[in-house]
Amino acid sequence: MGKFYGIGIGPGDKELLTLKAVKILQKIDVLIIPEARKSKGSIAYEIAKEYINPTAEIIYTEFPMVNDREIMYEAGKNVALIVESCVAEGKAIAFITLGDPSIYSTYSYILKNLNTKVEVETIPGITSFCASAAMLNRPLVTGEEILSIIPATADEERIKSAIDVSGGQAFMKVFNHSEKLMRILCEKELIDSSVMVKRCGLDGCEVVYNIEERMKEDKQYLSIVISRKE
Amino acid sequence: MGKFYGIGIGPGDKELLTLKAVKILQKIDVLIIPEARKSKGSIAYEIAKEYINPTAEIIYTEFPMVNDREIMYEAGKNVALIVESCVAEGKAIAFITLGDPSIYSTYSYILKNLNTKVEVETIPGITSFCASAAMLNRPLVTGEEILSIIPATADEERIKSAIDVSGGQAFMKVFNHSEKLMRILCEKELIDSSVMVKRCGLDGCEVVYNIEERMKEDKQYLSIVISRKE
Numbered sequence: 001m002g003k004f005y006g007i008g009i010g011p012g013d014k015e016l017l018t019l020k021a022v023k024i025l026q027k028i029d030v031l032i033i034p035e036a037r038k039s040k041g042s043i044a045y046e047i048a049k050e051y052i053n054p055t056a057e058i059i060y061t062e063f064p065m066v067n068d069r070e071i072m073y074e075a076g077k078n079v080a081l082i083v084e085s086c087v088a089e090g091k092a093i094a095f096i097t098l099g100d101p102s103i104y105s106t107y108s109y110i111l112k113n114l115n116t117k118v119e120v121e122t123i124p125g126i127t128s129f130c131a132s133a134a135m136l137n138r139p140l141v142t143g144e145e146i147l148s149i150i151p152a153t154a155d156e157e158r159i160k161s162a163i164d165v166s167g168g169q170a171f172m173k174v175f176n177h178s179e180k181l182m183r184i185l186c187e188k189e190l191i192d193s194s195v196m197v198k199r200c201g202l203d204g205c206e207v208v209y210n211i212e213e214r215m216k217e218d219k220q221y222l223s224i225v226i227s228r229k230e
Numbered sequence: 231m232g233k234f235y236g237i238g239i240g241p242g243d244k245e246l247l248t249l250k251a252v253k254i255l256q257k258i259d260v261l262i263i264p265e266a267r268k269s270k271g272s273i274a275y276e277i278a279k280e281y282i283n284p285t286a287e288i289i290y291t292e293f294p295m296v297n298d299r300e301i302m303y304e305a306g307k308n309v310a311l312i313v314e315s316c317v318a319e320g321k322a323i324a325f326i327t328l329g330d331p332s333i334y335s336t337y338s339y340i341l342k343n344l345n346t347k348v349e350v351e352t353i354p355g356i357t358s359f360c361a362s363a364a365m366l367n368r369p370l371v372t373g374e375e376i377l378s379i380i381p382a383t384a385d386e387e388r389i390k391s392a393i394d395v396s397g398g399q400a401f402m403k404v405f406n407h408s409e410k411l412m413r414i415l416c417e418k419e420l421i422d423s424s425v426m427v428k429r430c431g432l433d434g435c436e437v438v439y440n441i442e443e444r445m446k447e448d449k450q451y452l453s454i455v456i457s458r459k460e
Contacts (some may be wrong), residue, residue: 008360010248015248015249016248016354017249018240018245018246018249019244019247020243020245020246023245067373100360100364102360102368102370103370104371104373105372111367122364122365122367124357125356126354127354127357127360130332130354131354133354134236134238134331134332134352137352138338139333139337141334142335142338142339143299143383144383145381146378146380148376148378148379149377149378150376151373151375153373154376158395159376161391161394161395162378162392162395162396164391165388165391165395166392
């Protein structure tokens with residue numbers, strides 16, 4: 001019988017793949033690569049490609065990065081059909097995802113649609129917030145503090161409540177929401193302790209401390225902001 | 231000049247170390263191993279030992295796992311002195327930590343005490359909550375949901391507020407706080423969607439679905455509970 005692997009490949013640095021991710025990528029028969037837009041390529045593939053079985057078949061599939069759950073569900077259904085057909089042929093097929101497959105990954109929309117008889121193994125990955133904190137040599141949380149992982153796309157009042165209860169915060173999906181996020185960070189007096197990490201571990205990686213000045217100009221899909229109440 | 235490495239080795243599975251963690255462990259001169267109690271051994275060392283430079287000097291150091299920040303700070307100061315002395319001798323010295331060094335790690339107490347002239351590199355690790363979700367093939371969060379990482383040791387009202395604002399939750403440090411946590415999960419109607427993972431990736435690893443029955447008996451330091459509003 002074939003098997004389906006959902007593999008987290010970490011935030012960008014090629015050395016932040018796990019031994020398990022590499023071992024599986026080296027033996028797969030088929031790799032599905034999600035592209036945000038058709039023929040636009042895939043950052044995930046660029047990170048993982050040197051570890052992928054060179055004889056593996058590569059299937060590109062369009063996977064829109066949108067907030068519309070119905071569109072994501074439909075995209076997941078399409079990939080699930082491909083997976084089921086490959087597994088029925090006895091193949092080992094993998095889907096790779098930036099960061100970790102359980103945190104804001106399109107992978108969940110595939111799992112939702114997949115025939116439950118398909119054998120699935122999910123390989124966790126290094127998250128962008130852990131990698132960013134590591135790059136800054138600073139903790140996200142200690143002791144009894146709560147850590148909030150917050151998509152900047154969330155409702156503003158909800159974001160503020162999450163900040164209020166937590167000692168540390170990581171803001172994801174900052175792209176196109178930087179003004180809203182900056183307003184919230186100012187109101188919560190977190191702007192000075194917040195740091196933005198752009199393209200963590202990728203070419204053009206940059207740490208931005210003066211985010212009040214620099215955030216407005218940010219048009220980088222892969223930016224995250226981490227902050228901590230001191 | 232020497233260098234200090236803080237290395238996350240993941241939750242337990244030896245294949246969940248990153249390539250970078252292994253590369254550094256293979257070349258270090260000195261390894262500091264934190265022991266919760268003197269001569270009680272270290273789970274972190276058991277996980278990492280096959281990758282450690284066999285000629286590396288091993289220094290065991292007592293690092294109490296307590297909620298008293300002053301005691302942790304003092305323990306961190308002792309380790310920082312060892313690190314500074316090794317780095318001054320030009321050595322590469324590493325501290326290993328379960329999971330990720332930025333999330334509830336004693337590592338932060340070393341950094342706080344360390345002379346800022348010491349060169350530091352932090353290597354992120356796979357978190358127990360990502361590994362547990364992967365083991366269950368289920369997402370922690372999707373879309374615009376907030377993820378709360380909650381130590382069960384935190385204030386009860388604060389825990390409830392964090393649950394209210396978030397779509398997914400991971401409860402850490404469940405040990406000795408399972409009754410309190412169960413009461414909260416029942417009140418928030420999360421008890422049925424919650425799953426406990428014991429010793430994720432280690433010998434004796436177990437997934438517990440009927441946590442209402444089983445949680446009371448839990449005396450396992452390395453248990454975590456993940457839950458999600460459906």
